[in-house]
Amino acid sequence: MKGHLDLLLLSVLRDGPAHGYAVIARVAERSDGHFDFAEGTVYPALHKLESEGLVVSDWSTEGGRKRRVYALSAAGGEALAELKAEWTRFARGMQAVLAS
């Protein structure tokens, strides 16, 4: 799970910019609640992706509350495609081994 958090975050940001709470909600919704992690550790992961140039962020104020909104950068889109291909190869290999 830990090693795949970047892929999950980039993947849900492909749907459009979102603040941290919405990003986590998207992951929970898409995984049908399967992924269980400390929500507070998602923010450092987003910060890391931002420092790597894979996401960009900016402050916005909604309902009087200040939030940091994250969006996928062009480099993030490319990284997502690579990570996704890597994961697909890995999953296919695992599936083949488990099925045999």
Place this chain on the structure above:
Amino acid sequence: MTYDDDDPIEAYLDELLVHLRGSPRHVRRVLTETEAHLRDALEAGVGAPEALARFGDAHTVAAAANRQANVPLPILVRQLLLAAAVLAAVGLGAIGVSGFMSAGMDAAFGPRFVAGDLPDITYTPARCSEFRVLAPHAANCAAAAARHHADEVETFRITAGAVGIAIFGAWLALRRRWRATPATGALPKSLVPAVSAAVSVLPRSRSALRRCSRLDGDRPPGSASGSAPRSSLQC
């Protein structure tokens, strides 16, 4: 100003702040995002205890955030310098205080009380002559040696105290000058207390070990080499 002590989110943010490290901007960002997240969870109908449990304990979250803190090297160096300066100032200041105490004891009880030699210490005639020159009013060689050594103890220690005061002044000035680029806890919180403890304990341990080894060699005449030393209990 009033504080809502019963708000678990405020309490959580306080705890998180204590554990966070890095630039003020990084710390503020983590706290703002955390509060927004937790308030969003409450608005979504999640209870505060569950929202906090899902977010993770403050120590774990802070540890993850601190890995992204990236404290710039100049700030780290400044914090190290400030920590070293305050350690040196306090240490030298304490030595200075001991110098004044030695001077007080010298005045009250005489130089032998401060720097008198052990009974078995003797000096060569040449060394005695040197002491006589340094302490011409002393009655004998032992008194001259005690006078000279007491003067050394007091002078060196009080000088160390003066250097400590100067370093303390420099520390105040540097702290004011570098206030524009602070970093919250750029150094691990336990670093300065740990170094302070090591600096104060290690020299004592070394001198105690030296004393023990000296006492260990002080065996009763004729005793076997493997027998217990006479004064081993004094270690």
